[in-house]
Structures are given as C-alpha cells and as structure tokens.
Amino acid sequence: MELNNVALPLDIAITTKLDEAIGWARExxxxxxxxxxxCCAIEFMSVAxxxxxxxRFGAEVVRFSPRQADLLIVAGTITYKQGPILKxxxxxxxxxxxxxxxxxxxxxxxxxxxxxxxxGIDEIIPVDLYVGGCPPRPEALLDxxxxxxxxxxxxxxxxxxHKDFKSKLDNV
Amino acid sequence: xxxxxxxPHAKLHAFIQNKYADGFIYLLDITAIDYxxxxxxxxxxxxxxxxxxxxxxxxxxxxxxxxxxLLSDSVSYLFKGANWLExxxxxxxxxxxxxxxxxxRILNHKEFVGHPLRKSYPITKGQxxxxxxDLMDEMNNRLLSKDVVCKLESGNFSECxxxxxFLNLGPSHPASHGTIRTYVALDGETIECAVSEIGYLxxxxxxxxxxxxxxxxxxxTDRLNYCxxxxxxxxxxxxxxxxxxxxxxKRAQAIRVMLLELSRIEDHVVCLAxxxxxxxxxxxxxxxxxxxxxxxxxxxxxTGARLTNSYMRVGGMTNDLxxxxxxDLKEVIKKVQYGVxxxxxxxxxxxxxxxxxxxxxxxxxxxxxxxxxTGPNLRACGVTFDMRKDAPYYGYEKYAFDVVVGxxxxxxxxxxxxxxxxxxxxxxxxxxxxxxxxxxxxxxxASITLPKKEAVYTTIEGAMNQFKLVFxxxxxxxxxxxxxxxxxxxxxxxxxxxxxSGTPYxxxxxxxxxxxxxxxxxxxxxxxxxDAILTLGSLNIIAxxxxx
Numbered sequence: 118m119e120l121n122n123v124a125l126p127l128d129i130a131i132t133t134k135l136d137e138a139i140g141w142a143r144e145x146x147x148x149x150x151x152x153x154x155x156c157c158a159i160e161f162m163s164v165a166x167x168x169x170x171x172x173r174f175g176a177e178v179v180r181f182s183p184r185q186a187d188l189l190i191v192a193g194t195i196t197y198k199q200g201p202i203l204k205x206x207x208x209x210x211x212x213x214x215x216x217x218x219x220x221x222x223x224x225x226x227x228x229x230x231x232x233x234x235x236x237g238i239d240e241i242i243p244v245d246l247y248v249g250g251c252p253p254r255p256e257a258l259l260d261x262x263x264x265x266x267x268x269x270x271x272x273x274x275x276x277x278x279h280k281d282f283k284s285k286l287d288n289v
Numbered sequence: 290x291x292x293x294x295x296x297p298h299a300k301l302h303a304f305i306q307n308k309y310a311d312g313f314i315y316l317l318d319i320t321a322i323d324y325x326x327x328x329x330x331x332x333x334x335x336x337x338x339x340x341x342x343x344x345x346x347x348x349x350x351x352x353x354x355x356x357x358x359l360l361s362d363s364v365s366y367l368f369k370g371a372n373w374l375e376x377x378x379x380x381x382x383x384x385x386x387x388x389x390x391x392x393x394r395i396l397n398h399k400e401f402v403g404h405p406l407r408k409s410y411p412i413t414k415g416q417x418x419x420x421x422x423d424l425m426d427e428m429n430n431r432l433l434s435k436d437v438v439c440k441l442e443s444g445n446f447s448e449c450x451x452x453x454x455f456l457n458l459g460p461s462h463p464a465s466h467g468t469i470r471t472y473v474a475l476d477g478e479t480i481e482c483a484v485s486e487i488g489y490l491x492x493x494x495x496x497x498x499x500x501x502x503x504x505x506x507x508x509x510t511d512r513l514n515y516c517x518x519x520x521x522x523x524x525x526x527x528x529x530x531x532x533x534x535x536x537x538x539k540r541a542q543a544i545r546v547m548l549l550e551l552s553r554i555e556d557h558v559v560c561l562a563x564x565x566x567x568x569x570x571x572x573x574x575x576x577x578x579x580x581x582x583x584x585x586x587x588x589x590x591x592t593g594a595r596l597t598n599s600y601m602r603v604g605g606m607t608n609d610l611x612x613x614x615x616x617d618l619k620e621v622i623k624k625v626q627y628g629v630x631x632x633x634x635x636x637x638x639x640x641x642x643x644x645x646x647x648x649x650x651x652x653x654x655x656x657x658x659x660x661x662x663t664g665p666n667l668r669a670c671g672v673t674f675d676m677r678k679d680a681p682y683y684g685y686e687k688y689a690f691d692v693v694v695g696x697x698x699x700x701x702x703x704x705x706x707x708x709x710x711x712x713x714x715x716x717x718x719x720x721x722x723x724x725x726x727x728x729x730x731x732x733x734x735a736s737i738t739l740p741k742k743e744a745v746y747t748t749i750e751g752a753m754n755q756f757k758l759v760f761x762x763x764x765x766x767x768x769x770x771x772x773x774x775x776x777x778x779x780x781x782x783x784x785x786x787x788x789x790s791g792t793p794y795x796x797x798x799x800x801x802x803x804x805x806x807x808x809x810x811x812x813x814x815x816x817x818x819x820d821a822i823l824t825l826g827s828l829n830i831i832a833x834x835x836x837x
Contacts, residue, residue: 156515231493
C-alpha cells in the first residue's frame with residue numbers, strides 16, 4: 118500500500134561482529150531443561166509461576182527433552198544413583214549448552230555429607246554457574262539467568278571452556 | 290515411651306498372625322536396630338521392629354524381636370505393604386527375609402556394597418554408580434507372574450504372543466516428579482506390567498540423624514516433605530517431646546495446629562496444581578500456585594524462610610507469632626479461597642476433567658489398607674482414618690471439622706478429597722485464631738529450651754545453659770518410641786531409639802509416600818499410559834519423604 122511510496126532505507130547497514138550478533142540472538146532465547154529432583158524444583162515452580170515469571174527474561178520455553186534444550190538447570194540433590202542419568206541427560210544436549218547448578222546440594226552436596234549424596238554435580242558434569250541457597254530464592258535463580266545472559270551477550274563463553282573437564286563416571 | 294512387645298524370634302510369626310486375627314491389619318512400618326554400639330548391652334546385635342495399627346485406627350503396637358541370625362520370615366503374604374518395607378530393611382541392614390517375592394535393594398543402587406545403616410558403615414563412604422539398572426529381570430518376573438511370558442526349559446523366556454514395547458517413565462520425566470522411575474511393558478497404549486524403582490532421592494536422612502543433635506535434625510525434617518515443611522517439623526519434635534514426657538503450652542499447641550492446617554493447604558494446592566497440569570489444565574496451575582506464593586510470604590515473615598522453615602524446636606518453637614499475623618493470615622485465607630473457587634469453577638462441571646479422572650487409577654479400600662496407604666489417598670477409598678479424629682493430639686477433638694472421604698478410590702476422589710480438606714483446614718484455622726490462648730510458646734525448662742537472650746548475655750548460668758544445650762543437645766531418656774501425627778500426606782511417624790544422649794541412636798521415618806508408591810505399579814497395570822501419569826500425580830508422591 119503506502120509502503121511503496123516510502124523510501125525504505127535499503128542502503129543502511131549495521132556493522133557488528135558475527136559473534137556479537139549471535140550472542141545477542143542467544144541471550145533471550147535460552148531454552149532451559151529442568152533436571153528437578155527435590156526442594157529446589159519446587160522453588161523453580163515459583164520461578165515459572167506468575168509472581169516471578171521467568172518469561173520476562175526470555176527463558177520460559179521449558180523443555181523436558183534435553184535434545185531441545187540449551188540450558189540445563191540442575192535443581193535439587195543428586196545422589197550417586199541419579200548420577201549416570203544426569204550425565205546422560207547432559208550428553209544428550211547439543212552444543213552450545215550451559216549448566217546452572219541450583220542450590221546447595223547440586224553445588225556441593227549441601228548438608229547431606231553422607232554415603233548416598235554426590236558432593237556436587239561438578240564431579241560428573243561441568244558447571245557454568247553455581248547458585249547458593251537451600252533452596253535459593255527465585256530471585257537468586259533469576260540473577261543467575263541474567264548473569265548468563267550478560268555473559269552470552271559479551272561472548273564470554275568459550276566453546277572449549279570445559280575441554281579439560283574429566284567426569285568421575287568416565288573412570289571405568 | 291511406646292510399650293514395646295518383645296517376642297522371641299521363633300514365636301514372632303505366630304505372634305504377628307495372632308495379632309492380625311485380632312484386627313492389627315494395618316502395617317505401619319518394619320525396621321531394624323543395630324545395637325552394636327548401644328550403651329546398654331542387648332540380647333543380640335540386631336533386632337527387628339514391626340509397628341502395626343489396629344483396624345479401629347485408635348491403637349498401635351510395636352513388636353520387637355532379637356535376631357540371632359540375620360534371617361527372618363517374610364510377612365508379605367499378610368500385608369502387601371511389607372514387600373517394599375522388607376526390601377528396605379534388607380537394603381539398609383542386610384537382614385534377609387525368607388519367602389520374599391522380590392528381595393533386592395530398593396533405596397541404594399545395585400552396585401552398592403555394604404549396608405549403610407549398620408553402625409559399622411562409615412557415614413561419608415560414598416560409592417559411585419556407573420550404570421543404571423535396566424530392571425529387565427524384575428520385569429521378566431513380573432511378566433512371568435502375570436502369564437504374559439513363560440519360562441522355557443533352557444532358562445530363557447518365551448516369546449510373548451503380544452507385541453510389547455518397553456518404556457521408561459522417568460526418572461527424568463516432567464510428570465515423574467523428578468525422581469521416580471516406572472518401567473512399563475506396553476501393549477499399544479495399555480500397560481501390561483509395571484515395575485517402579487525408587488531411591489533416586491535417597492539422601493541418607495536416617496544416617497545423618499545419628500550424628501546430629503535433636504534440634505539439628507529439625508532442618509533435615511524440612512526436606513522430607515518439602516511441600517509442607519512445618520508439618521514434618523511438628524511430627525518430629527512431638528515425638529521427641531513425648532519421649533521427654535513433657536507437654537507444650539496451650540498457646541504452642543494452638544499455633545502448631547494452625548500451622549499444620551496451613552501446611553496442609555500449602556501442600557494440597559501444589560499437588561492439585563500439578564495434577565491439573567498433568568491433565569493439560571495449565572490455567573489451574575496459576576490459580577492454585579498464586580495463593581501458595583502468598584502463604585510463602587506469610588511464612589517468610591514468620592519464620593524467615595519460604596519453603597524450608599525449620600520453625601519448630603523441641604519444647605516449642607523459635608519465636609512467637611508477630612504482631613499483625615492474624616490480619617495477614619486472613620488475607621492469605623481469602624486468596625486461597627479465591628484460588629480454590631476459580632479452579633473449581635473451571636473443573637467442577639468440566640466433562641473432560643470428569644472423564645479423565647473418574648474410575649481411573651482405582652484402588653479398593655482393602656488393597657489400600659493392605660498397602661498401608663494413608664491420608665487423603667486412603668480416605669478417597671472411603672476409609673475414614675484420620676489421626677486428628679482417631680487419635681487426637683493438641684486438642685484437635687475440640688475443633689469442629691469433618692473428615693472428607695471419597696467412595697470409589699479413583700483419581701477424581703483423591704483430587705476432590707484434597708479440595709474438601711482445604712475447606713476443612715480453613716475452618717480449623719478460623720477456630721484456632723478465634724481462641725488463641727495467651728502465654729509463652731516455649732516450655733520453661735532449662736534442660737530443654739534455650740534461655741532468653743538477656744540471660745545468655747548477662748549471666749554465667751544463662752551462658753552455660755545455652756552452651757550445653759547447643760553443644761550437647763537435649764538429653765532424651767533412654768528408650769524406644771513411635772510417635773505420629775496426621776501430616777498432609779497422611780500418618781507421618783518417627784520411630785526413635787535414644788541412648789540417653791543428645792543425639793538419637795536411630796531414627797526411622799514412617800513415610801506416607803513410601804507406602805502409597807508401593808501400591809502404584811499394581812494400580813496402573815491394565816490402565817492406559819496417560820492415566821498412569823494422572824494416577825501418580827493424584828497420589829502426591831513427594832520423593833524427599835519417600836526416599837528419605
């Protein structure tokens with residue numbers, strides 16, 4: 118219609134680095150996969166519900182298939198029995214991928230220093246961000262998300278960053 | 290202290306059978322005690338403990354037998370619930386049950402070596418698992434028992450005449466609550482056989498209790514049923530108070546009743562929200578979850594934490610209600626009522642909801658009792674067992690409220706019983722707040738509760754008292770006791786063995802979700818796959834409590 122009459126600025130170009138353009142695109146289209154096992158998963162429900170509303174930050178497309186997700190949020194205690202499953206889920210995610218460890222148990226075993234609880238998921242998979250708290254408040258998880266987004270924007274995440282990581286489950 | 294019936298091991302079986310004939314048909318728990326480090330010499334190193342409730346629900350018995358060999362007869366032919374309970378004793382203590390249908394580990398993984406609740410097992414000795422159990426042998430036995438396949442002379446299994454597909458539901462599955470694995474054999478959409486594997490959230494609660502003082506255990510109890518932390522706190526400290534032989538003040542009792550009912554609401558709304566999401570009714574999730582946020586706000590103001598409150602202490606609670614609590618509570622109740630009303634207006638006359646839930650996931654009252662299901666799940670079958678009526682505590686007998694029961698025991702009944710209980714809990718809360726007694730919330734006993742802060746800072750006695758209580762813990766007299774309350778998922782009990790020190794010698798949780806989960810595989814066999822998801826949601830299995 119009238120558009121035909123408007124002189125579109127076809128001759129304008131925006132110059133940027135490719136990495137930055139990709140980082141900008143990734144920033145608000147993270148698809149999280151929740152590996153929720155315990156109390157922290159209940160707090161994640163709050164993060165997703167109306168009051169805290171993770172969709173305000175462009176990360177609400179929660180996937181339950183690791184193959185469709187690029188952000189793994191491990192929310193809750195990981196036991197030795199759960200270990201191989203978590204590792205498999207992580208391996209099923211395609212690159213690029215990031216891991217947030219939510220809560221004291223996932224970060225370090227928390228106050229479950231005993232025969233059955235893994236003393237931090239970083240014994241078996243690499244972690245990018247740790248969120249403390251037992252459980253962390255929803256704001257804490259959102260803060261982690263914002264930090265991750267900022268780092269993505271500024272391209273801080275090097276794809277080779279976990280190249281030297283060795284999982285304890287690979288020892289067999 | 291509970292009265293313990295000590296029976297010689299040779300006579301145990303006949304004794305349990307006699308008691309069963311007398312009406313003790315509701316098996317609450319089976320556990321063992323390792324006496325090897327006990328302060329007082331016992332007859333034998335290991336003892337088995339059976340806790341059984343009478344069918345009138347008013348009384349229970351605790352039966353103990355000393356074992357000279359680590360071998361005992363299974364009672365799983367009498368009580369269906371014994372199957373999993375005996376597996377747990379085998380897993381944790383290494384006691385073998387003869388004639389058990391499927392004696393294998395349940396909480397710990399298949400590569401685990403040793404029995405962690407024995408005193409000789411070091412608490413921090415972890416063992417990595419490298420490969421998850423494929424559950425195929427258990428599934429084959431199950432298929433065999435249902436005549437879907439038969440065993441050939443070569444020892445292999447025959448080809449099945451049906452085209453079965455094997456599928457894992459969980460443990461990483463949105464509807465499996467994160468940690469429950471059910472392995473199903475499907476014929477089309479119909480589940481022919483199912484076996485469940487639990488223990489993915491076994492966090493060693495019971496072992497951790499053995500090296501913490503009683504008050505230090507309160508935060509651990511928060512994380513049993515994390516949807517309603519305060520009710521676990523109360524169940525635990527009440528058991529300890531019973532062992533101490535003390536009664537808390539009238540005001541503390543009333544506050545505990547009020548918070549128990551608030552926890553019940555908090556738990557039911559999240560269960561209902563989740564089960565409706567599983568059904569595809571996402572809108573209800575927002576209606577039901579928002580009031581929960583309001584309860585969080587109220588509890589944060591009162592206890593300092595949203596979810597894991599750790600509000601109770603042996604002998605009382607951390608602090609009294611704050612000024613203006615009552616007004617805040619009234620606002621929260623209004624929001625809960627609004628959320629419930631909106632949700633009901635969406636589902637009450639909704640044909641999809643009715644057809645998806647009615648006559649789905651049915652369990653009969655007899656089976657539910659045999660599995661020792663409890664709480665709303667049992668009441669949905671029409672059994673009127675509610676500890677608040679049958680064995681009242683904290684003055685529940687003086688509050689007017691109804692026990693909500695179902696008639697069929699299907700998903701619909703379980704959902705509707707929970708809706709009904711929210712209304713009844715609100716009634717109780719209103720009655721409590723109308724007549725809230727004045728006075729202290731803590732027992733005035735220097736050997737149980739901490740002194741006032743003023744005294745700690747200004748007097749040597751106060752400082753000493755605080756120091757001793759914090760470091761040594763509340764000293765509980767030697768003995769064994771089972772105490773329980775009607776928590777949100779049903780009868781939540783603690784069996785505690787004390788050696789007279791400030792740290793329990795042994796703690797065993799009688800977890801309502803554990804018994805409910807043991808009934809689950811049988812409930813879904815013959816059902817459609819999609820109905821299995823709803824059945825699981827409606828049982829409200831909380832993994833923290835089930836796996837401990």
